[in-house]
Amino acid sequence: MDRMPRWADVILIPLISLLLAAIISAGVLLAIGQNPWEALRIMVSGSVGSTYAWGYTLYYATNFMFTGLAVAVASHARLFNIGGEGQAAIGGLGVALVALYLPWPHWSLALIGAVVASALFGAAWAAIPAVLQAKRGSHIVITTIMFNFIAAALLNYLLVGPLKPTGTMETATAPFPEATHVPSFRDMFSFGETILFRGTPANVTFFVAVALCVLVWLLIWKTRLGYEIRAFGFSEGAARYAGIGSTKIIVVTMLISGALAGMMAINNTLGEAERLILNAVEGAGFIGIAVALMGRSHPLGVFLAAILFGILYQGGSELGLMLGIPREMIVVIQALVILFTGALDNMVRMPVERLFARRRARAPLSPPGPTRHPPGRDAAPTSTTPAAE
Amino acid sequence: MDWLALLQILDSTLRLATPLLLACLAGLFSERAGIFDIGLEGKMLVSAFLAAAIAAVTGSVWLGLLVGTLGSLLFAAIHGLASITFRGNQLISGVAINFLAAGLTVVVGQYWFAEGGRTPQLGQGQRFEQLTLPFAAEMRDIPVLGTLYAEVISGHSILTYMALLAVPLSWWLLYRTRFGLRLRAVGENPAAVDTAGISVRRLRFAAVGIAGLLCALAGAQLSTAEPAAGFIRDMTAGRGYIALAALIFAKWRPWTALGACLLFGFLQAVALRPALFEQTLGFRIQGQLLDALPYILTVVILAGFVGRAIPPRAGGEPYVKER
Numbered sequence: 001m002d003r004m005p006r007w008a009d010v011i012l013i014p015l016i017s018l019l020l021a022a023i024i025s026a027g028v029l030l031a032i033g034q035n036p037w038e039a040l041r042i043m044v045s046g047s048v049g050s051t052y053a054w055g056y057t058l059y060y061a062t063n064f065m066f067t068g069l070a071v072a073v074a075s076h077a078r079l080f081n082i083g084g085e086g087q088a089a090i091g092g093l094g095v096a097l098v099a100l101y102l103p104w105p106h107w108s109l110a111l112i113g114a115v116v117a118s119a120l121f122g123a124a125w126a127a128i129p130a131v132l133q134a135k136r137g138s139h140i141v142i143t144t145i146m147f148n149f150i151a152a153a154l155l156n157y158l159l160v161g162p163l164k165p166t167g168t169m170e171t172a173t174a175p176f177p178e179a180t181h182v183p184s185f186r187d188m189f190s191f192g193e194t195i196l197f198r199g200t201p202a203n204v205t206f207f208v209a210v211a212l213c214v215l216v217w218l219l220i221w222k223t224r225l226g227y228e229i230r231a232f233g234f235s236e237g238a239a240r241y242a243g244i245g246s247t248k249i250i251v252v253t254m255l256i257s258g259a260l261a262g263m264m265a266i267n268n269t270l271g272e273a274e275r276l277i278l279n280a281v282e283g284a285g286f287i288g289i290a291v292a293l294m295g296r297s298h299p300l301g302v303f304l305a306a307i308l309f310g311i312l313y314q315g316g317s318e319l320g321l322m323l324g325i326p327r328e329m330i331v332v333i334q335a336l337v338i339l340f341t342g343a344l345d346n347m348v349r350m351p352v353e354r355l356f357a358r359r360r361a362r363a364p365l366s367p368p369g370p371t372r373h374p375p376g377r378d379a380a381p382t383s384t385t386p387a388a389e
Numbered sequence: 390m391d392w393l394a395l396l397q398i399l400d401s402t403l404r405l406a407t408p409l410l411l412a413c414l415a416g417l418f419s420e421r422a423g424i425f426d427i428g429l430e431g432k433m434l435v436s437a438f439l440a441a442a443i444a445a446v447t448g449s450v451w452l453g454l455l456v457g458t459l460g461s462l463l464f465a466a467i468h469g470l471a472s473i474t475f476r477g478n479q480l481i482s483g484v485a486i487n488f489l490a491a492g493l494t495v496v497v498g499q500y501w502f503a504e505g506g507r508t509p510q511l512g513q514g515q516r517f518e519q520l521t522l523p524f525a526a527e528m529r530d531i532p533v534l535g536t537l538y539a540e541v542i543s544g545h546s547i548l549t550y551m552a553l554l555a556v557p558l559s560w561w562l563l564y565r566t567r568f569g570l571r572l573r574a575v576g577e578n579p580a581a582v583d584t585a586g587i588s589v590r591r592l593r594f595a596a597v598g599i600a601g602l603l604c605a606l607a608g609a610q611l612s613t614a615e616p617a618a619g620f621i622r623d624m625t626a627g628r629g630y631i632a633l634a635a636l637i638f639a640k641w642r643p644w645t646a647l648g649a650c651l652l653f654g655f656l657q658a659v660a661l662r663p664a665l666f667e668q669t670l671g672f673r674i675q676g677q678l679l680d681a682l683p684y685i686l687t688v689v690i691l692a693g694f695v696g697r698a699i700p701p702r703a704g705g706e707p708y709v710k711e712r
Contacts, residue, residue, distance in 0.1 A: 028496065137693075139691070141425075143688055146688050147684075149680075150684050150685060286488070328495035328506070342482070347477075
């Protein structure tokens with residue numbers, strides 16, 4: 001049933017939703033006595049106006065790619081993984097353990113080690129909710145929320161207790177050894193006298209995230225497992241009838257999702273902080289939800305949405321510096337994006353669908369050729385949307 | 390453990406359980422009508438902020454509660470609009486509401502008061518005082534029961550008593566009235582309710598509205614009931630989620646909700662006094678473990694190892710009239 005062209009679904013509707021979120025955000029800024037245009041200008045120049053700005057924007061974007069992909073993969077199986085926050089925190093634990101307690105000769109090996117450890121730890125943290133959903137029918141949303149809190153308590157315990165080096169006040173592990181420090185953008189892109197990305201946290205992990213976008217695309221659309229995941233998400237009953245085991249799909253999908261969220265720790269823990277700190281995830285797990293919604297759960301969409309949220313995040317911190325607007329303004333914008341692209345999707349979709357339906361109805365007789373409509377249905381339906389009761 | 394310390398812990402238990410209980414009952418109404426509500430946290434936060442802010446500005450805590458209630462109801466209306474009218478994803482709507490509240494309370498709070506998202510300190514008469522129940526002073530001398538009455542039951546804000554009263558009231562409303570029967574039916578089989586000629590939409594909006602109301606009371610208790618004296622950023626600190634946990638723990642029933650919330654309140658009260666616990670039990674228990682215990686218990690309950698928690702059948706699914 002194409003009620004409207006594909007481009008409208010993929011581009012037009014997210015854009016309208018984004019516009020609505022922007023309008024309300026502008027309203028909030030006006031209400032607190034700020035000039036929205038000025039705010040927009042500062043956000044844009046502060047997030048994309050220099051390599052310094054990009055160095056932060058891409059760092060945040062890297063975080064959001066991991067968590068966005070995590071939510072996206074799960075949502076293809078119609079699972080809502082709200083536990084990215086906890087999975088990323090536990091992923092950080094994995095990174096910290098391998099970086100601190102294994103001797104690494106070179107950063108490239110440490111990076112591989114961190115990828116494996118964070119993925120395993122993140123996947124493990126998603127495994128229990130997954131098994132409980134598959135075997136016992138416990139709602140995965142509730143269990144993953146609970147696991148976020150359990151992860152927070154666990155890290156809180158470890159970072160004030162066993163993992164904290166004696167004699168320090170901070171709730172953090174010891175700094176990772178020199179050999180595990182991965183190259184930052186500054187190390188990679190500065191030539192001779194010109195130093196780019198000075199003092200910014202963006203690092204090689206960005207390319208890991210981009211590679212994962214490609215891998216996830218391959219997984220979802222080019223492999224048998226991906227097909228099974230999508231089939232399961234489309235219709236659980238039909239998938240089961242076709243011999244796709246629901247337990248396997250739920251567990252495997254959640255393991256992949258948890259691994260992706262866990263790998264965020266490569267960026268913020270191995271790449272940036274170079275030690276594990278408390279609250280290292282800083283809500284990125286939840287932003288992953290917004291990113292996946294914006295990106296329509298497609299890796300390319302997730303990539304673009306992650307960059308957009310990176311811009312938003314970095315621009316938002318600039319707002320705080322320049323205009324004294326609290327950083328929480330970003331949270332407001334993020335909430336509005338989630339609201340309009342996620343929860344109020346139909347509010348935008350219904351009128352747009354109606355518009356396209358009317359246009360099609362007004363168009364002259366369809367050109368000769370095989371009709372694409374199933375028999376018994378009008379060639380040009382006048383009202384395709386179910387009437388809002 | 391000496392008797393006085395136990396009384397203190399029980400007293401804090403009741404105080405800490407109040408917002409949990411109100412939020413839990415809010416979730417009960419919403420989820421019994423088939424609307425998942427993980428936005429309890431956000432609604433509490435909005436109400437906590439507005440109640441404290443208005444109480445600080447006008448000096449009237451009741452006016453604060455009124456405005457807080459309006460704020461919470463507005464957020465409930467957004468949730469209803471998204472999940473009932475536009476048949477959106479109820480979980481995502483809840484997430485959005487939580488973030489909207491977390492962000493707006495700080496942004497607006499900073500604009501209004503410029504105290505880093507706090508509201509000004511509430512003084513005498515600007516908050517819900519601790520009420521002394523009748524005969525508390527006289528009964529103090531009676532051993533056990535009298536002291537229990539004077540120290541634990543008496544001396545809470547009116548919101549605590551409203552919360553306790555809300556339990557039998559909710560039970561009566563849900564199980565002894567026509568409205569309650571329909572509300573529960575709409576969470577199990579909305580099509581049947583629709584067939585009977587009753588508006589699914591209206592019932593669900595009513596449930597979401599009641600949830601907004603109860604969340605407003607919960608939020609006001611956090612910020613304006615003694616000994617609290619104002620709003621601080623993110624002051625709900627996950628209580629909305631603990632309330633959800635309690636709701637599952639209580640298997641979506643009012644009286645068991647009271648028990649679950651008292652249990653989780655007790656855990657919080659104990660976590661506040663680690664030294665006492667160590668002295669009583671003879672070993673140290675990690676505060677973080679106590680923090681995590683409500684969540685761990687909920688997962689265990691959800692896993693069905695200790696009795697099975699079965700949610701309302703139509704929960705989370707938007708109702709489409711005439712497919």
